[in-house]
Amino acid sequence: MKAIAVRPGTANSVHLAELPMPAVSDIPDGRGVLVRVLKVGVDATDREINEAQYGNAPAGYDFLVIGHECFGVVEAVGANVRRVRPGDYVTCTVRRPGGSIFDRIGRNDITSEETYYERGINLRHGFLTEYFVDDEEYIVRMPQALAHLHVLAEPMSCVAKAVEQAFLAQQRLQVWEPKRAWVTGAGQIGLLSALILCLRGIQVLTLARGAKPNLKAEIAEGFGAEYVSTAELSLHDVAARYGKPDLIIEATGSSSIAFTCMDVLAHNGCMVWTSITGGKTETEVPSDRINLNWVLGNKLLVGSVNANFRHFESGIRDLALGEATWPGVLQKILTTPVAGLDNYREMMRLLVEDKQALKVFVEVAQV
Structure with missing residues (x-):
């Protein structure tokens, strides 16, 4: 065959x-x-x-x-x-x-x-x-009713795991109720991350390069997120305007963005890296400031990749809920x-x- x-x-x-x-x-x-x-x-x-x-x-x-x-x-x-x-x-x-x-x-x-x-x-x-x-x-x-979303099940499982890992890790704080989240990147992982976080009632900013109007912004805002173009505002400018995020799901595939995000995370915040960078980019970072603020701010970095059977099931449940809540939006990703x-x-x-x-x-x- x-x-x-x-x-x-x-x-x-x-x-x-x-x-x-x-x-x-x-x-x-x-x-x-x-x-x-x-x-x-x-x-x-x-x-x-x-x-x-x-x-x-x-x-x-x-x-x-x-x-x-x-x-x-x-x-x-x-x-x-x-x-x-x-x-x-x-x-x-x-x-x-x-x-x-x-x-x-x-x-x-x-x-x-x-x-x-x-x-x-x-x-x-x-x-x-x-x-x-x-x-x-x-x-x-x-489910037969989700057949039109077909190949989204695997990336959705990875997102389900990433969000789960953040909340499991933050049990160290006893009480962690994130109010504001950033999703950096608006590919399939970024958009599905926005969906899951919006379903949980969190205020979500989706950050990507393209200026509105565009399809990615349409999808993110269709889930209830707010779309911000990083071509118009730097990450530090976004933090100044909207407030520092309690949770960041990093999904750009850019190591420079991933490290810059470390400089804007709120106290007691958690950042999850989901993207893989296979190149040889070298980035200059304010390492002393990041080190100081992360220790004193009690911040956490988690890497997440792949998913198991339970994450697939969780992700499929969120696909179903997302489709019922915002009909037709998910299919625009395909x-x-x-x-x-x-x-x-x-x-x-x-x-x-x-x-x-x-x-x-x-x-x-x-x-």
Whole structure:
């Protein structure tokens, strides 16, 4: 069967590959779930892997199938599968056990090992293919009523985890009730972060470069956030005008923005870094002032990546609530479909060149 793959370590090697057809029996103990892939979301991670910034092929292969945001339909299940059945819409978690103590407590999204296994990213094939099979443990059912939001489930799971991590970490304060939050960046992670925080009744500023009017501002404000262009106001100017934030979700992919945010966080605040910067940018920061203010201000920095089964379920619940609260807004994120696996060159071109493509996704098959 067809698959879109890269040769890790070789820049711009995206190509069409062949994989054997999987079967339910590939998974032991009758726990296999065979999924026909319908749609796969792609993002900067896939572009960076194609640029050879990171990623490794699975054992026995010289290529890595990319794509870590999947939506499909169950075709067959093993004898001991209980949570899903043929015909169900599903998505699938990305990280796989790597021999860490966290695997033994059901936290495969976290590892203490240097080597990690992640579908479409490192040492495990991704979802940009026609079928895949996986253990029931990693399959998450999607409600039929949310099928039109399909590939948003995976990025939403990462946002659900990031927000959860902030609140769990802030239990150190006994009482933490953030009133004001900033979301820096208005890509899919930034916009979905704004959604979750608005659902929690927090005053949200979405900060991004583009001047209004634009689609990102329309979506953020559709959730009840306020959109501010950083081309018009610096982060320090925003803090002076609107007040320092109690919580920052940093999702720009810019390390200079990430470090500048450290200088404007309120006392007892928490900042969550969600974006990955794979370049070599060096940024000058007021390190003495930041060090002083963070210690005396009792501030906290959390890094968050990936998600487990529970975060997927939480994120899907918030997708449903967001869709019910602000009908039609979420679907505006899904801007740019690509027809079929054969159009892999166009898929990658959009990721590299099209700055207006908020969310690119490949339509692998029809229902």
